[in-house]
């Protein structure tokens with residue numbers, strides 16, 4: 001039989017999807033099972049436990065995989081937590097915050113937007129004033145805003161949201177699995193990511209974590225959840241054995257479960273602190289090297305998202321033309337800006353397997369080949385500049401043991417930082 005077309009290698013340095021982790025890649029070759037098979041349930045049980053560690057959630061939190069991308073994680077949270085006519089406060093400083101606003105409106109919520117300029121972070125004082133005005137039933141915001149490369153200070157916003165008594169949904173798409181995320185300590189009720197981001201699994205699943213308080217709220221709703229497919233109480237019947245045993249809900253994508261389960265296991269084995277350190281070190285080296293030819297940080301130092309490096313382009317460099325040349329001639333895939341940053345920046349992915357020096361060293365040689373044609377004569381020195389910057393961005397010991405990582409695993413991983 002003809003094996004059909006196959007894909008050769010392209011270096012993927014976008015802010016998702018990310019190159020597959022080898023364990024996730026291997027799991028895609030595991031055999032098929034039925035969605036009600038005991039092996040699938042055993043694997044799901046391991047995922048439930050591992051996700052609680054990854055999110056640092058309470059032991060009674062409901063964790064599972066939704067069969068869709070990160071946007072389904074976002075939409076399912078809003079659809080379950082907010083009833084039509086209830087007040088939803090979205091704090092937005094970019095494209096993904098605005099996506100929540102749009103979803104909330106479509107779900108019939110009374111949406112109030114606390115808008116912060118793209119490139120700036122959501123501050124506790126501003127959020128407090130908005131919350132006091134709105135008295136929301138639910139507060140939603142993005143931890144790492146991918147469109148601009150801003151890290152919102154969720155730990156500092158926690159007490160503001162707690163004082164409102166509202167349920168709290170946090171988009172952890174560019175953070176959980178790579179950066180500190182402490183769902184229980186921060187009082188978060190609903191958090192989600194996409195399998196293709198910090199975990200380096202294929203796209204198509206949204207790993208979610210839901211507090212017991214939020215699950216009780218969903219179970220006691222006055223109106224049914226508008227989406228049957230992502231109704232969390234319905235899904236719980238499949239993921240957690242109740243009185244009647246496991247219930248069929250829908251046919252889950254078995255191979256995405258295999259691969260994502262392995263990717264979560266790999267993240268926990270390495271330890272989140274070690275992964276955060278990888279992103280920091282590679283990011284610093286890349287930014288320092290590219291600064292030598294005129295790239296600059298878009299975002300101020302204190303609020304930079306370590307997993308998405310947003311760099312403004314040197315004057316006169318044609319964003320689309322350079323990226324097209326990199327893809328066609330050097331087989332390197334980069335992302336430009338999104339929303340307010342379109343045409344102004346490159347957004348370099350430092351999530352999962354992308355946050356390693358080898359792929360970025362290869363980007364430097366690709367840029368050395370391409371950029372001189374676009375008027376940046378000094379680009380030939382980029383590989384050497386990167387090597388020097390990599391050496392200068394020396395490893396740092398993790399500040400604390402990451403949630404979910406055992407002390408021994410974190411110490412081992414820290415020693416092995418590449």
Ligand SMILES: Cc1ncc(COP(=O)(O)O)c(C=O)c1O
Pocket residue numbers: 015016069070071072074096142144145146147171173174194
């Ligand atoms: C912060 C954030 N939230 C949500 C999404 C949506 O995820 P997906 O594209 O997997 O639906 C993305 C995707 O880039 C994102 O970066």
